[in-house]
Amino acid sequence: MQLPSTLLENAVAQFAKLPGIGKKTALRLVLHLLKQDVNDVQYFGETIAKMRRDIQFCQRCFNVSDGALCSICSNGARKQHLICVVETIRDVIAIESTQQFNGTYHVLGGIISPLDGIGPDQLNIETLVERVEAEQTEELLFALNPNIQGDTTIYYIQRKIGHLPCKVTTIARGIAFGGELEYADEMTLARSIANRLPIGQYVK
Amino acid sequence: MQLPSTLLENAVAQFAKLPGIGKKTALRLVLHLLKQDVNDVQYFGETIAKMRRDIQFCQRCFNVSDGALCSICSNGARKQHLICVVETIRDVIAIESTQQFNGTYHVLGGIISPLDGIGPDQLNIETLVERVEAEQTEELLFALNPNIQGDTTIYYIQRKIGHLPCKVTTIARGIAFGGELEYADEMTLARSIANRLPIGQYVK
Incomplete structure (x- = not known):
């Protein structure tokens, strides 16, 4: 052309x-x-x-921001002792649009992936560990993609903060709304059975 | 969001x-x-x-240009007495990419469409008529979309230059390469039969 x-x-x-x-x-x-x-x-x-x-990046959680602190970190109404650990800013936007999360975030900027040459040093992990220690965080909720790299990252961070009294959780894996049982992979289906919930608990 | x-x-x-x-x-x-x-x-x-x-528009053909005259109008190797009349710049780019046309263009900037409030005065028609007269153009090739508005536009321009010794042609209508006869509309099929060509002539 x-x-x-x-x-x-x-x-x-x-x-x-x-x-x-x-x-x-x-x-x-x-x-x-x-x-x-x-x-x-x-x-x-x-x-x-x-x-x-x-554009700036929040000094505390590395989310995009118009100032030194992002609107979530500077919002007193949000639970500052609950940190949701995500890979990218896009994940923050996705979770925010559910309007179901009332804590703060920590954007890693990627996940540990030795094959792609990405180690812990290139990610915002050190700052997360410091933050958990300094802020006496009560819960770290990992919302990473369910794959080897995600699990590795969780494991690495978990070991780093093992000495701190901080609860570590991950978002639930299971059959998606609108998903069909027969097309779900075995791992997801197996996990969703192992982690079964009493009726009435899965919607708050 | x-x-x-x-x-x-x-x-x-x-x-x-x-x-x-x-x-x-x-x-x-x-x-x-x-x-x-x-x-x-x-x-x-x-x-x-x-x-x-x-960006500028060519003073002669209204194609986009980096100078007063576009690269096609200022190219001595192209037949300056053959003008292809098109609706938009995009049509020029489409025809140019076939590398089969060796004349010049005239971009109307639209077609006559009374329902959309577009009359001849809003298009580059007057300049086309003046150009045909001044340049003693030998052939006007209309490459407009085949619909009522396109035909109206051709008819209008044809009447305006009726007194000039300029041949008026239009691009062929017919079954597209890769098209299937059974799905072609009646009008296209009928025209392609009426305007049938001797074998060997449809590829130059």
Whole structure:
């Protein structure tokens, strides 16, 4: 695909770098912007650049934030002694949108994965351990993806804080709402049977 | 979906304005940019804004251009007496990518559509008529979408240039390559029979 203008081509190349956006979609987006007002497009570009330049990460939980402390950490109504450990900011957003969690978070920034060259030192683990110790955290709730790397990460952190009086829990594994028993994998099904609940307890 | 930062939220809102991009996809794109280098994201924003601010439209054919005349109009190797009339810039790009057309273009910027309130005055029709007259164009090839509005537009322009010795043609309608006869609409099939070609002529 040859484009009639270098400016157009550069803009398309920039959009095509984004995940899930190919050259054709990028062109569609750029031609859409071409029809918009100059000031609107200027604002679009500035908003994106400003977001990346000015955004901060919460010093306590490493969530994205507009200030030194994020809105969750600085919210007195939330249980500051309950920390939910997640891999990414996206997980925070997913859990927040359930409106069922009233504690705080700690974003690891990834999980331990030796095959990808990611060790504990590259993650926000040391700060988590310090935080649990300093804040006398009562419960660490792990909400990591259920795989070897997730389990390794939990195990590693658990050993690091073993000497502290902090309860360690993980989110429940089981059959998803709307899921079908017959298509569930054996491990999930087995765990959901082993961890069975009295009727009436699974919805609070 | 509540986001933990206003900066993030503004950026997501900007992306979500683009066609075919919802709030979830917008968030995915913004979180991707958040992981990129500050300078790269700055460059992204500037490239888009610069594209909209500095891009020009060819004074002759209204294609996008980096200068007063587009690369096609200023190319001496192309037949300047053959003009392909298209609706949008996207059509120019589509035809150019076939590498089968060696003339120039004229971008109307839309088609006559009274129901949408688009009349001949809002399109680049007057300039086309002047151009055909001044340049002594030999052939006008219409490559418009095959519908009532397209046919109306062709008819209107044809009447405007009726007094000039300019041949008027339209791209062929017929069964697409890879298309199946049994699923073709009657009109297309009927036209493709009426305009049948000797074997060997349909591929040049």
